[in-house]
Amino acid sequence: MDKLLIEGGVVLSGEVAISGAKNAALPLLCAALLSREPLTLTNVPALNDIDTMLRLLEQMGVVATRDTDTIILDAAGLDNPVAPYEMVKTMRASILVLGPLVARCGEAKVSLPGGCAIGARPVDQHIKGLSAMGAEMSVEHGYVHARSPCLKGARLFTDMVTVTGTENLMMAACLAEGETVIENAAREPEVVDLANCLVAMGAQISGAGTDVIRIRGVGRLHGATHRIMPDRIETGTYLCAAAATGGDIRLSGTSTSYLDAVIDKLMDAGCEVDATRDSIRLKAPPRLNSVSLRTAPYPAFPTDMQAQFMAINAVANGTAIIRETIFENRFMHAVELIRLGADIKIDGNAAVVQGVEKLEGATVMATDLRASAGLVIAGLVARGETLIDRIYHLDRGYEHLEQKLSALGARVKRVR
Ligand SMILES: CC(=O)N[C@H]1[C@@H](OP(=O)(O)OP(=O)(O)OC[C@H]2O[C@@H](n3ccc(=O)[nH]c3=O)[C@H](O)[C@@H]2O)O[C@H](CO)[C@@H](O)[C@@H]1O
Ligand SMILES: C=C(OP(=O)(O)O)C(=O)O
Numbered sequence: 001m002d003k004l005l006i007e008g009g010v011v012l013s014g015e016v017a018i019s020g021a022k023n024a025a026l027p028l029l030c031a032a033l034l035s036r037e038p039l040t041l042t043n044v045p046a047l048n049d050i051d052t053m054l055r056l057l058e059q060m061g062v063v064a065t066r067d068t069d070t071i072i073l074d075a076a077g078l079d080n081p082v083a084p085y086e087m088v089k090t091m092r093a094s095i096l097v098l099g100p101l102v103a104r105c106g107e108a109k110v111s112l113p114g115g116c117a118i119g120a121r122p123v124d125q126h127i128k129g130l131s132a133m134g135a136e137m138s139v140e141h142g143y144v145h146a147r148s149p150c151l152k153g154a155r156l157f158t159d160m161v162t163v164t165g166t167e168n169l170m171m172a173a174c175l176a177e178g179e180t181v182i183e184n185a186a187r188e189p190e191v192v193d194l195a196n197c198l199v200a201m202g203a204q205i206s207g208a209g210t211d212v213i214r215i216r217g218v219g220r221l222h223g224a225t226h227r228i229m230p231d232r233i234e235t236g237t238y239l240c241a242a243a244a245t246g247g248d249i250r251l252s253g254t255s256t257s258y259l260d261a262v263i264d265k266l267m268d269a270g271c272e273v274d275a276t277r278d279s280i281r282l283k284a285p286p287r288l289n290s291v292s293l294r295t296a297p298y299p300a301f302p303t304d305m306q307a308q309f310m311a312i313n314a315v316a317n318g319t320a321i322i323r324e325t326i327f328e329n330r331f332m333h334a335v336e337l338i339r340l341g342a343d344i345k346i347d348g349n350a351a352v353v354q355g356v357e358k359l360e361g362a363t364v365m366a367t368d369l370r371a372s373a374g375l376v377i378a379g380l381v382a383r384g385e386t387l388i389d390r391i392y393h394l395d396r397g398y399e400h401l402e403q404k405l406s407a408l409g410a411r412v413k414r415v416r
Pocket of ligand 2: 023091092093304369370397
């Protein structure tokens with residue numbers, strides 16, 4: 001199994017390009033299921049999750065043609081509306097085939113998904129929503145079964161803000177009869193990116209980016225070409241890496257538009273941030289100030305940046321309190337950071353991080369995608385060598401991680 005070896009202590013500097021967003025690309029690939037005409041996606045990141053999703057779609061009868069960062073998906077021959085356990089166990093986003101499949105095929109059988117082990121992550125809201133749209137829903141032997149000859153528009157209210165739940169219901173509603181209103185909808189930029197693509201395919205959607213989305217069902221969707229938005233979490237991760245090392249970097253192909261909460265915290269920590277329409281420059285002080293934060297749905301501070309900020313607080317000046325309100329088990333990186341010398345105490349959904357002068361390199365284990373990113377940042381500032389085990393998590397979500405970090409001067413390599 002691959003591991004990542006980092007020799008810490010380098011101040012990051014230079015420029016890297018940010019990739020297309022994983023969490024926008026995955027629902028967009030599923031949107032192809034809604035049409036008999038090809039969907040062309042550009043700026044698709046080269047990630048294991050994308051490969052997994054393509055394999056899943058291909059076994060349903062979708063033909064995918066890939067050329068560097070462009071993928072053309074042709075779902076004209078969609079004939080197997082099934083997502084088997086073996087293909088979905090590593091990826092939460094595989095549940096996103098459910099809505100499109102039942103809308104287009106009238107039935108679907110989708111294994112309950114896996115993904116990052118950061119909480120229970122049920123899919124009851126996806127099921128409740130489709131059921132309100134008239135689908136017959138059941139869960140048996142670990143599979144969600146959905147059946148509906150014709151979905152009907154409905155007024156939907158989710159018990160909590162759910163990103164993939166909103167995306168699944170929005171996609172299903174595109175082909176339903178009449179109007180669907182999703183209340184308490186997720187406002188994440190990836191939901192808006194998906195809505196923009198669906199509209200380009202002929203869907204009638206308004207309100208994406210607010211907490212009420214209205215969709216008027218249409219008889220069919222047509223083909224389209226869509227460029228995937230930049231990855232705001234990858235962007236934030238590199239900004240944190242530079243900030244922690246006292247670095248000065250420029251990120252291209254991205255913007256601060258969807259990162260207000262993150263940029264705000266980096267500036268509170270003492271960083272200077274300058275942005276153009278499609279680039280960000282960050283200049284960090286030699287040592288950061290601690291910054292407390294609380295995760296919450298967009299536009300508040302993203303849970304997917306919590307581990308990276310725990311890492312930077314671990315070496316900052318002062319004490320930070322980090323509250324995680326989205327997932328009940330998303331502090332697994334704390335014990336690994338403690339192995340590197342961090343001073344962190346967990347109390348329920350709060351972590352109290354007392355900054356220390358220095359971390360010391362050690363062997364640590366990546367437990368989920370963003371936890372791994374936090375460990376990478378800690379390894380970059382730690383004295384000596386840090387060996388990160390189980391980096392397959394990182395390969396799910398960070399394109400060319402070692403190459404990009406090396407371009408910024410980091411001493412990092414993949415070892416077996
Ligand atoms: C592929 C993708 O886009 N993943 C992102 C998506 O995950 P994902 O869409 O899975 O996360 P949700 O927004 O659905 O989850 C939010 C909370 O709602 C709960 N919940 C959700 C659905 C449901 O039916 N029942 C239920 O109880 C979850 O357990 C969690 O506690 O949003 C998360 C929150 O921003 C991010 O961390 C993930 O990176
Ligand atoms: C939690 C994440 O991914 P997933 O929802 O696919 O597990 C993530 O991208 O941080």
